[in-house]
Amino acid sequence: MSKSVEELKDLTTQVRRDILRMVHAVNSGHPGGSLGCAEFLVTLYNEVMDLKDGFDMDGKDEDIFFLSNGHISPVFYSVLARRGYFPVSELATFRKLGTRLQGHPTTHEGLPGVRVASGSLGQGLSVALGAAQAKKLNGDKHLVYTLHGDGELQEGQIWEALMYAGAKGVDNLISTIDYNGRQIDGDTKDVLSLGNLKAKFEAFGWIVLEEKQGNDIAAILKVLQQAKSETGKGKPVAILLHTEMGNGVDFMMGTHAWHGKAPNDEQLEKALAQNPETLGDY
Numbered sequence: 003m004s005k006s007v008e009e010l011k012d013l014t015t016q017v018r019r020d021i022l023r024m025v026h027a028v029n030s031g032h033p034g035g036s037l038g039c040a041e042f043l044v045t046l047y048n049e050v051m052d053l054k055d056g057f058d059m060d061g062k063d064e065d066i067f068f069l070s071n072g073h074i075s076p077v078f079y080s081v082l083a084r085r086g087y088f089p090v091s092e093l094a095t096f097r098k099l100g101t102r103l104q105g106h107p108t109t110h111e112g113l114p115g116v117r118v119a120s121g122s123l124g125q126g127l128s129v130a131l132g133a134a135q136a137k138k139l140n141g142d143k144h145l146v147y148t149l150h151g152d153g154e155l156q157e158g159q160i161w162e163a164l165m166y167a168g169a170k171g172v173d174n175l176i177s178t179i180d181y182n183g184r185q186i187d188g189d190t191k192d193v194l195s196l197g198n199l200k201a202k203f204e205a206f207g208w209i210v211l212e213e214k215q216g217n218d219i220a221a222i223l224k225v226l227q228q229a230k231s232e233t234g235k236g237k238p239v240a241i242l243l244h245t246e247m248g249n250g251v252d253f254m255m256g257t258h259a260w261h262g263k264a265p266n267d268e269q270l271e272k273a274l275a276q277n278p279e280t281l282g283d284y
């Protein structure tokens with residue numbers, strides 16, 4: 003299946019509506035990072051990854067993805083549902099007690115598409131390394147993808163995993179950093195500066211690509227294709243993807259304020275007016 007950039011844009015707009023409506027409905031959740039990563043996840047799942055029909059936990063003979071910054075579950079759930087992993091109507095159960103769509107993804111609930119619990123930041127890269135090495139042992143040529151927040155990179159476990167991946171030449175892995183420059187309490191440079199991230203990844207033995215237009219679908223497609231072409235060369239591949247937190251909703255952009263805050267009724271109305279329905283609300 004191949005979608006045009008226009009179709010991917012329409013899907014992204016619908017995903018934005020899902021995110022906003024899910025978070026508003028329960029007055030909790032994380033719209034900022036979710037909106038910033040909508041183009042990336044839509045493109046990855048619909049145009050880049052080689053996926054089997056249906057879902058099984060092992061993910062043999064297909065590409066697999068781990069969301070490490072699990073707080074952006076709204077965008078993950080919406081993209082999974084709209085890719086056919088579970089009914090779109092189930093998005094209405096987000097963050098409700100006893101449902102499969104918990105605030106942070108878990109495996110316990112058995113939601114198709116989810117292979118690791120995340121939300122406790124810093125763990126996803128380590129898990130992905132295990133999966134990537136298992137693919138090699140199984141003779142499975144498919145790739146492992148991950149997504150991490152930039153604030154998440156402040157976790158110590160990330161650097162242990164970065165070191166391991168470089169030292170062991172885990173070259174069937176593409177890790178993207180949501181490089182939005184913001185985190186829960188402010189700008190990343192003020193909270194705990196990441197310094198020269200590209201130089202740090204390279205020092206740990208990674209190939210690093212940087213994309214300044216991280217909310218532009220054509221640019222995302224291009225950098226992901228380039229990343230794919232860099233796999234199999236003895237090094238893990240990272241993409242520093244510059245995104246805008248809150249992208250697509252004017253009053254949520256340019257600030258960290260919407261990292262983990264729901265819009266009220268009036269704000270929802272404004273936000274939805276900027277993102278007209280394209281594929282049908284859940």
Ligand SMILES: Cc1ncc(C[n+]2csc(CCOP(=O)(O)OP(=O)(O)O)c2C)c(N)n1
Nearest residue numbers: 035121122123151152153154184185186261
């Ligand atoms: C181990 C751990 N420590 C702290 C938190 C609380 N927390 C949730 S999101 C977040 C900020 C993460 O920043 P970033 O990864 O840049 O995400 P963004 O705000 O850009 O969505 C923090 C500190 C957590 N979930 N896990």
Ligand SMILES: [Mg+2]
Nearest residue numbers: 152153184185
């Ligand atoms: Mg961030």
